Amino acid sequence: MKQSEPNMLRRELARSQEAGPPPDADMLTAFTEDALSERERKQLMAHLAVCADCREVLSVTTLAAPVPVAADTADVLPRPVHPPLRTWLPWIVTAAVVVIVSSAVLLHERKQEFKPPSENNASVAATATVQAPAQPDKQLQTTIAQVPKPVHNKPASPKPAPKTAERR
Amino acid sequence: MLPEPSTLADIPTLGSAVSKTIAQRYDESSAERYGITPESFHNIVAAVVFRYASEAGEQEQLDVVATLHVEELALARACSAGNETAWEVFLTRFRVPLYESAYRIAKDETTGRELADGLYADLYGMPNREGHRISRLDYYMGRGSLEGWLRTVLSQQYVNRYRSQSKEVSLDAQVEAGVSFAAPPAESTPAADDRIAVAVAQTLAELRSEERYLLASYYLDQRTLADIGRQLRLHESTVSRKLERVTREVRKRVRKRLQAVGFHPRRCDELMQELDIRDLNVDVTATLSKKHRRVRSISKDEVT
Numbered sequence: 113m114k115q116s117e118p119n120m121l122r123r124e125l126a127r128s129q130e131a132g133p134p135p136d137a138d139m140l141t142a143f144t145e146d147a148l149s150e151r152e153r154k155q156l157m158a159h160l161a162v163c164a165d166c167r168e169v170l171s172v173t174t175l176a177a178p179v180p181v182a183a184d185t186a187d188v189l190p191r192p193v194h195p196p197l198r199t200w201l202p203w204i205v206t207a208a209v210v211v212i213v214s215s216a217v218l219l220h221e222r223k224q225e226f227k228p229p230s231e232n233n234a235s236v237a238a239t240a241t242v243q244a245p246a247q248p249d250k251q252l253q254t255t256i257a258q259v260p261k262p263v264h265n266k267p268a269s270p271k272p273a274p275k276t277a278e279r280r
Numbered sequence: 281m282l283p284e285p286s287t288l289a290d291i292p293t294l295g296s297a298v299s300k301t302i303a304q305r306y307d308e309s310s311a312e313r314y315g316i317t318p319e320s321f322h323n324i325v326a327a328v329v330f331r332y333a334s335e336a337g338e339q340e341q342l343d344v345v346a347t348l349h350v351e352e353l354a355l356a357r358a359c360s361a362g363n364e365t366a367w368e369v370f371l372t373r374f375r376v377p378l379y380e381s382a383y384r385i386a387k388d389e390t391t392g393r394e395l396a397d398g399l400y401a402d403l404y405g406m407p408n409r410e411g412h413r414i415s416r417l418d419y420y421m422g423r424g425s426l427e428g429w430l431r432t433v434l435s436q437q438y439v440n441r442y443r444s445q446s447k448e449v450s451l452d453a454q455v456e457a458g459v460s461f462a463a464p465p466a467e468s469t470p471a472a473d474d475r476i477a478v479a480v481a482q483t484l485a486e487l488r489s490e491e492r493y494l495l496a497s498y499y500l501d502q503r504t505l506a507d508i509g510r511q512l513r514l515h516e517s518t519v520s521r522k523l524e525r526v527t528r529e530v531r532k533r534v535r536k537r538l539q540a541v542g543f544h545p546r547r548c549d550e551l552m553q554e555l556d557i558r559d560l561n562v563d564v565t566a567t568l569s570k571k572h573r574r575v576r577s578i579s580k581d582e583v584t
Contacts, residue, residue, distance in 0.1 A: 137432040141424030144432075146513055147347055148423075149340055152332070154489065161492040165439070167501055172435040173428075174510040176384040178377070 132159055134166055144174055294326055295338050301345045302326065309350035314358030314366045324357055325350070328421045344423075353422030360405065360415035374427060381431045385438050395441070399434055476551065479537035483530055491526045498523055 135143075135156055142148045143156055160166055294302075302325045303318065311321045325345060333341045358366030382396035383389060405415035420429050484492065490512075497503045497511075505516040505523075512519065531552055538548045 136419070136421070137429055137436060138419075138421040138423040141428040141432045144511070144513075145424045145428055149333075149336075149343060151336070151340070157489040157493055161489045161496060164496070164501065167493075167497060169432070169435050169439050170511055171497075171501070171503060171507055172385055172439060173432045175507065176381050176431055176435065177428075177510075178380065178384075 134163065135159060140166070140170055140173065144170070144177070294329060294341065297338060298329065298341045298345060299326075301342055305345065305348070305350045309354040311350075311354035311358075314354060314361075314363045316354055316358060321350075321354065324353065328353070328423075331421060332423065348422040349425055350422060352426035353420065356417040356420040356422075356426060359403070360413075360417040362413070374430060377427050378430050378434070381427075382434050385431075385434055395434055395438055399430070399437060475541045475543075476534075476538065479534050479541070482537060483533040486533070487526070487530070491522075491529075494519070494523050494526055495530075 139148070139152070139156055143153065148156065160170065299322065302322050305325070306312075306318050306321050309316075309321060311318075316324075325348065328348060329341050329344055333344045336344075355366055355369060359370050378400065379392070379396045382399075383392035386392035386395055399416070402416040405413040405417075407413050416433070420426060424432075484495075487495070494508065497508050498505075503511075505519045508514075509516040509519045514522075535548050535552050538551060539545060543551070
């Protein structure tokens with residue numbers, strides 16, 4: 113008895129009903145392309161519900177379509193209420209990459225900006241050293257003071273100049 | 281055997297608004313390029329309207345005309361009339377998609393090529409008894425795209441071919457192919473209680489076409505949710521929700537009917553557990569059962 117009941121539902125579903133004349137290829141194509149009127153769609157659906165042959169043709173046709181139909185119709189399909197994570201993941205990754213790269217560029221620029229004149233421009237540093245060795249630029253001192261680790265807060269000396277030259 | 285396409289003699293008289301819309305669509309159809317006059321174009325489109333919306337109101341007829349793929353319809357008619365320019369255009373635009381679709385359908389290059397070649401010959405047309413060449417393109421009505429129509433026709437031919445071949449497969453070949461033979465399907469199993477069968481039948485009969493289509497596709501044809509979604513242009517999660525809702529509704533209605541005919545609620549619950557529609561996909565599919573019956577009948581014939 114237990115085995116018979118599940119088959120009973122299947123049997124009722126499979127029971128051949130009056131399916132009417134089969135739709136032509138145009139109707140099936142228009143169905144897959146959502147080009148039927150509401151009346152025609154209902155008629156065709158009523159046929160498909162009881163005709164396994166037409167369901168099979170429809171299935172083969174949609175599987176053979178070059179681009180999945182769902183992708184073409186993303187705009188007409190109801191969007192899920194909670195988009196899955198995989199939808200957002202590429203955007204999150206892109207945003208993270210942009211933030212990381214921008215931060216790295218900014219940090220690099222700042223680092224370059226706060227390097228002592230001797231490293232940035234040997235000639236300028238040399239001039240500054242020659243012209244005002246006892247009074248370093250106040251603005252430079254203030255800016256340097258803001259840097260967390262005041263590594264380069266020593267007054268510019270003629271010593272680093274040869275270093276830069278060596279690097280070059 | 282294909283039915284006769286709508287002939288010009290069948291063309292009805294259309295309302296002035298419909299005729300005007302047809303005339304407006306002549307320019308965008310490129311029909312002039314293939315030597316189709318406005319009058320001929322009107323007759324071609326009117327035949328389509330008559331075929332699909334003869335009983336419908338003027339608004340639906342206008343919609344049919346407005347949504348027709350007139351450019352491809354004119355191209356198809358010009359090809360079937362033997363217009364060389366039209367054939368050049370057809371080959372340039374549709375030859376590659378035709379063969380690609382055939383390969384995708386057959387999933388095998390040789391079969392795909394045979395399939396496409398067969399349709400290609402049909403499209404070119406064979407002379408009938410009177411010597412007139414009848415092209416399959418005469419059956420294209422422009423309701424969908426020509427490329428989609430070619431794909432559908434290929435699918436029909438492939439399914440027909442597969443069916444005819446499966447009829448010819450011998451029992452030994454099937455056994456060698458690893459087909460196992462299950463117990464006879466449910467048709468031969470008598471129902472334990474007619475009241476249950478009646479309740480199930482009545483409940484399924486009440487379902488809307490789309491609901492029945494969903495159940496049949498999923499439980500009988502064993503299509504995946506993604507396949508059904510592609511057919512209905514729905515996301516598979518939507519299909520899943522709909523299926524779940526229909527299944528729940530079927531169970532609820534069957535239970536209600538069983539109670540109405542005198543089953544005790546507890547017995548109803550037991551029966552509903554046994555009747556779980558989700559068990560269906562564990563059973564042998566209807567398709568397989570049909571094949572088994574066919575093979576059995578063949579083997580009986582062989583014995584006799």
